[in-house]
Amino acid sequence: MNLKDKNISMQLHKYLCNIVGSEEVVRARREIFDVKDIVGSNIFVTFISSGSKAEGLDLQGSDYDQMMHINFVRVYESLNCVESDPYKTLLFMDTSDTKPGFTKLKLVNKSYFNVIDDWCETVGDETLISSKISREQGLPDGMIIHGPCQSTEYYDAANCLRCKEWITPAQHWIHRSRTAWPDYTLVTSAHYKLESVKSHGKVLSASELSCYSYLNTTTLSFISESIYSSIKRLVNRELSTYTLSVYAREVLQSFHLRNMLAINKLFYQQYKRSFCNFKMSFRSFSISSLLLLASLFYKCKRYEECLVMINYSLSRCSPNMIHLKFTNNVVEQTVFKEMKHRYGLLLAIKHLLIEHVYFRYPFCLLPDELIPLIVKKNLLIPPVVYSYLLQFLCFHHLADYKGKQNALHDLELTIRERYFILDNVTTSRLVHVSLDIVKTLL
Incomplete structure (x- = not known):
């Protein structure tokens, strides 16, 4: 990197710090949400903060995203992969007759902890998980359904069921390139943008x-x-x-x-x-x-x-x-x-x-x-x-x-x-x- 590009890179870094916060501020935000997850989790549910805020980027207008992982449920890619576990509710994925990126979750068994019984619907001889019921059940006052989440103006919460294996449609993610971004032209074109937003007023580094x-x-x-x-x-x-x-x-x-x-x-x-x-x-x-x-x-x-x-x-x-x-x-x-x-x-x-x-x-x-x-x-x-x-x-x-x-x-x-x-x-x-x-x- 030549001296001109290095100066542009430093200007871009300083500009972004004024928007999202310095390295210290970003680290502090991440620690805040790590602690929140530890405190909120219990034997039934593990809370996982996600999205830009959990990454330390408190951008204007962004909300707080939280995944709620149900601990006593295990999802498998197919029925042939299912391993018996009397202490977990077992589900398997059926992607036949579904759009790409979607799946039906079918119930294999009922465990001692039947934490998702109320989410089930029986269709013929099969018991399926209803995403509609899971979102609407126990919807707190002041919250609405927004996509897969229960939401407020500042908060999105989504129920999550875990599959521990890399499923077939996601196999290519394992070896995907992590060096393709940012493109060199994006870095060099930043000079004009930085010049256009310069201000002689006080610039505040973002706070946590x-x-x-x-x-x-x-x-x-x-x-x-x-x-x-x-x-x-x-x-x-x-x-x-x-x-x-x-x-x-x-x-x-x-x-x-x-x-x-x-x-x-x-x-x-x-x-x-x-x-x-x-x-x-x-x-x-x-x-x-x-x-x-x-x-x-x-x-x-x-x-x-x-x-x-x-x-x-x-x-x-x-x-x-x-x-x-x-x-x-x-x-x-x-x-x-x-x-x-x-x-x-x-x-x-x-x-x-x-x-x-x-x-x-x-x-x-x-x-x-x-x-x-x-x-x-x-x-x-x-x-x-x-x-x-x-x-x-x-x-x-x-x-x-x-x-x-x-x-x-x-x-x-x-x-x-x-x-x-x-x-x-x-x-x-x-x-x-x-x-x-x-x-x-x-």
Whole structure:
């Protein structure tokens, strides 16, 4: 490569880094999705992040793709290849009377774990897997069918069944050329494009900030020592710690806490376990974790302690904090990148980012008075709104009328000024319903 071509190549590399991120940023994104897959997987399903985001390329307008591999199902290319396995549901491919690239999956047996029984259709003497049923079954609220996936605006999820062998139509992929791209003419023609997009303004290297939103969508219901050990073995210790704090926050809202009001030996065991998870979650989720702890105090009728946690949480809220979402703007990415470089990932997340207080089914930490807010299996409440809601409820039980009036005034001011309230229809409806609930208790 001559000097001119080398300079063009370096310009192209720098230009692409400004779009998709530097080598460090791309590596960080990949690690985020590796961790998400480890945490989300279990003995029944293995999650595999795919697409541009999992490759570390957070391109504008791209969504997050995830494959869900059903572990107890095995696919074979033909019936003659099938090996007996009583612990797996066995399928074989029938490509007769199908278009290229498509196949019919026929059931060979039923295993102890009949995880795909509901996907089956009987046609004559044969049992086939229905792709339509597999996509439509258990379709969550807010998701639609998009091709082979269950989808939202930002997320595509596809059920996958694995064939461990290279099937005949894919044999030529094994030896396909990996050096045919990029063509030399493509590299040399990049010079004009680079010159045409030059700007004298500030150019920002892309940040991995928005990808942390996908890690926070992980849903867990039990503690697995193998998962815990797998995360701890990851090279990036700060990312491992952050992931464990996400994990701990999920466990806090598991079904094990539903009987927290029964004052007995089981209550104290659950209470102690809850505090261990809270301690872990504080490594990164400062304000949202504090408010969940305040909710635990409220559920246990420890109203004074609840008020202390609320006041401390409110003191931590700052107008300069950043809402973590799928599409953070250039300024937010720049601030996060600089703070992470200076203080590290954990401190940047803990002191710079703020999130809605997240409740999920069975809503064991949500105050009973706020049950009318539930319309789906997840509930997100703006942090300052929830702080004053919980503060009002505490004063209500303490029969402090002046405290109730002050909390109501602060709640109305928060809603009017939209303090830490994202502009969307769902949030607006929720905060106004919250205000109505409070007014009924005056």
